Amino acid sequence: MQRVIIVGSTGSIGTQAIDFILKNRDSFLVVGLAASTQTSLLREQAQVLGTKNTAQGASEAAELIEATEADVVLNAITGAAGLLSTYATLKTGKRLALANKESLIMGGKYFLDMTTFKGQITPVDSEHSAIAQAMKSGKFSEVNKLILTASGGPFYDRESLEGITLKDALDHPTWNMGPMISINSATMFNKGLEIIEAHLLFGIPYSQIDVVIHPQSIVHSMVEYKDGSVIAQASVADMTLPIGYALSWPNRALNAVRPLEWGARQRWDFLPPTENSMRSINLARRAGEAGGVYPAVLNASNECAVEAFMAGKISFARIIHVTETVFNLYTKQHTNRESAKNPIEVILEEDARTRELAKTVIENMSAD
16 A cells, blocks of 8 residues: 655645545555645545645645655645655655656756656656656667647637637636646646656657647657657546556556547547747747756746736736746846755745746736
């Protein structure tokens, strides 16, 4: 039986993970829960699961991870707030089921260097879970490229991004997700972050990571090998499968999702990204290739832009414009540099610096 800590337990991934665990109680024991909001739901979850150890907020979540004996930590916190939980998990040698891609992107090579055994970081993102499974079909040296699939979000065919409401942006055509990732999916910024994540997790150069639009969200990603073979992982669009795979690793999960109906007629389309979506993707590639604190800066820039859109301060069409403007301003004012400080301190400092810069940019834009 695996002892599990879930941080971000009241969010979309956290609640789906709990549903999965409740169906597989003979395999998992939840020994810790943490959330930033919805304290009543957190108490209810603890009661249902019989969990005594709970925490509220990012700092308390990290303290809970350090203080509690566990085999695996599911980091389902949204955004940069998940950084400390990823750090605490790796620091204490626990296995990390990673839904919080932002923390890996922020920590980069520093977090990879903290790992002490193969498979210590197991991805929960459906795309990276798919790649991890497909890469079992060959040797690393035989991989030609990774192909990340994207649904295209709700606005793939839309020529103009003006007039899009918050309700429109949250209405994802195939996935049930939280608000931040739903909006990032709509701008395709999420796919940009996933390119950085794929590079870090699998060690494949950025030049060998492609993106294709797959509106049906059945093929979750593919690995192309040098002999011309393409190995794809396909399943219904349900996050329970990658959640279960990450929690059950190195075994496959039982009672995860229903299989595809192979007797029914199906349509699988694969299309190129649009010019609008390539803006997000290219910006992420630029930050990833620069390395250092730049991916963390890019993430902070985008989080501030999305929060401004959700608060009604900027339009949907300006989210990536704000993200790019803040990132460009930061890179003009600051360069990657060596520091004697703890890398986590440096990342948090630059994250805060970026958010102050973003605040100014958004205020000036709102005043126009």
